Amino acid sequence: xCLGVPGRVVSVNGFSxxxxxxxxxxxxxxxxxxxxxxxxDYVLNHVGYAxxxxxxxxxxxxxxxxxxLLDAKPEDLMRQxxxxxxxxxxxxx
Amino acid sequence: MSAPLRTLxxxxxxxxxxxxARLSEVxxxxxxxxxxxxxxxxxxxxxxxxxxxxxxxPKKLDVVMGxxxxxxxxxxxxxxxxxxxxxxxxRVATYGDMLRVPGTVKSLGDVxxxxxxVEVVYGIDQALELARATPAEELVxxxxxxxxxxxxxxxxxxxxxxxxxxxxxxxxxxxxxxEIVTEMPGSRIEGFLAAGHAAVITGSxxxxxxxxxxxxxxxxxxxxxxxxxxxxxxxxxxxxxxxPKVVNMFPRCVTAEGNRxxxxxxxxxxxxxxxxxRGIAHVPNGNLRLRxxxxxxxxxxxxxxxxxxxxxxxxxxxxxxxRCGEIMSGSKRPxxxxxxxxxxxxxxxVGACMVSTEGTCRIWHQYGGHLDLRSVS
Ligand code: SF4
Numbered sequence: 083x084c085l086g087v088p089g090r091v092v093s094v095n096g097f098s099x100x101x102x103x104x105x106x107x108x109x110x111x112x113x114x115x116x117x118x119x120x121x122x123d124y125v126l127n128h129v130g131y132a133x134x135x136x137x138x139x140x141x142x143x144x145x146x147x148x149x150x151l152l153d154a155k156p157e158d159l160m161r162q163x164x165x166x167x168x169x170x171x172x173x174x175x
Numbered sequence: 176m177s178a179p180l181r182t183l184x185x186x187x188x189x190x191x192x193x194x195x196a197r198l199s200e201v202x203x204x205x206x207x208x209x210x211x212x213x214x215x216x217x218x219x220x221x222x223x224x225x226x227x228x229x230x231x232x233p234k235k236l237d238v239v240m241g242x243x244x245x246x247x248x249x250x251x252x253x254x255x256x257x258x259x260x261x262x263x264x265x266r267v268a269t270y271g272d273m274l275r276v277p278g279t280v281k282s283l284g285d286v287x288x289x290x291x292x293v294e295v296v297y298g299i300d301q302a303l304e305l306a307r308a309t310p311a312e313e314l315v316x317x318x319x320x321x322x323x324x325x326x327x328x329x330x331x332x333x334x335x336x337x338x339x340x341x342x343x344x345x346x347x348x349x350x351x352x353x354e355i356v357t358e359m360p361g362s363r364i365e366g367f368l369a370a371g372h373a374a375v376i377t378g379s380x381x382x383x384x385x386x387x388x389x390x391x392x393x394x395x396x397x398x399x400x401x402x403x404x405x406x407x408x409x410x411x412x413x414x415x416x417x418x419p420k421v422v423n424m425f426p427r428c429v430t431a432e433g434n435r436x437x438x439x440x441x442x443x444x445x446x447x448x449x450x451x452x453r454g455i456a457h458v459p460n461g462n463l464r465l466r467x468x469x470x471x472x473x474x475x476x477x478x479x480x481x482x483x484x485x486x487x488x489x490x491x492x493x494x495x496x497x498r499c500g501e502i503m504s505g506s507k508r509p510x511x512x513x514x515x516x517x518x519x520x521x522x523x524x525v526g527a528c529m530v531s532t533e534g535t536c537r538i539w540h541q542y543g544g545h546l547d548l549r550s551v552s
């Protein structure tokens with residue numbers, strides 16, 4: 083899907099990062115992102131790769147948008163796509 | 176995640192109403208009807224359907240979904256190649272949606288049910304892990320999708336893939352198909368909404384050449400209801416003023432140049448080549464093929480894929496009635512298909528457009544199967 087999902091970088095090891103998605107931690111690769119990324123940064127991710135660092139002023143609005151999409155009914159297609167991207171449907175606080 | 180929540184200003188109903196009224200005004204000023212514009216993104220269609228936006232669109236405006244579902248446009252012979260490989264005993268990994276996409280006679284899911292080794296992965300990194308875990312066994316990643324997934328495939332091949340790993344590329348590139356759809360006889364498409372997140376990678380500049388060549392405006396749009404409405408206002412203004420240009424209405428995500436690091440990797444690994452898009456047309460430069468430098472990772476060069484064997488069977492009967500191609504090129508709607516919601520439902524899809532969460536038929540079926548519906552959230 084073309085949305086991608088935002089997540090918070092927990093740690094970075096070379097080109098590999100651990101990223102937190104609503105409490106689910108996953109490994110994400112950093113080869114495609116065009117800015118340096120460190121712990122605490124938010125990145126937009128697609129199929130296991132970070133594709134963009136989210137500017138700090140856009141983080142709150144971006145997360146709020148996804149929170150609302152994830153609040154939809156389980157059969158909602160946008161929610162399903164986001165959960166598919168995270169690769170886990172559980173662990174959301 | 177703990178960042179403070181802000182109310183979503185891009186869902187303000189009052190603003191939506193104002194934008195809807197403005198959109199009507201501009202469409203009226205165009206002075207003819209219908210005004211037809213196309214978007215090329217499953218997430219746009221999902222947002223339009225789930226927020227009931229079509230009921231806010233003026234009657235004189237036709238917003239159609241084009242070939243924006245990567246699963247749907249993967250061509251039958253491409254699925255056949257993956258199916259044939261799996262039947263030959265090669266382990267195949269792919270994205271979950273691809274399992275149920277029909278080939279000429281069988282889907283990957285069918286042959287998995289018959290015992291072939293077909294793995295579902297969420298990304299190519301997981302396919303690489305599988306390959307590394309079993310170095311003695313060949314693993315083919317059936318790589319589908321547009322620019323956004325092709326960059327991941329490219330990057331994976333540039334960063335030390337194991338020798339038992341190869342890629343069957345069915346990757347597609349969006350800008351060339353916009354030309355094809357615009358040039359189709361009888362096409363009424365007067366403008367395009369481009370998908371915001373694909374443009375994160377390509378940049379909005381990627382559309383400049385298309386606009387110059389075809390005189391059709393392109394507006395890059397986000398995915399929130401107000402993003403879409405605002406982008407449509409801008410797009411219809413450009414139609415009204417006969418002003419073909421590229422406008423980026425999603426600057427909080429998209430830049431003119433896009434992500435250069437990703438683009439460099441994409442073009443280092445892939446080269447555009449002509450190819451068939453399911454049900455639509457042969458699209459010059461619409462497919463992405465691995466460059467010669469990566470021949471050893473190209474499943475087509477590594478294996479003899481015996482697809483002809485599959486074609487000996489007759490194709491499933493109903494598939495001949497599927498209208499996916501016409502739907503994706505904008506001349507038909509899901510409701511024009513006699514099978515829609517009857518013989519063809521998400522649980523037992525006949526065509527690819529009913530399979531994927533990004534497929535037009537699936538989206539229409541999910542959100543009510545008709546044009547004017549109320550907001551679902
Ligand atoms: S409803 Fe099914 S058969 Fe009809 S066009 Fe859509 S996918 Fe094809």
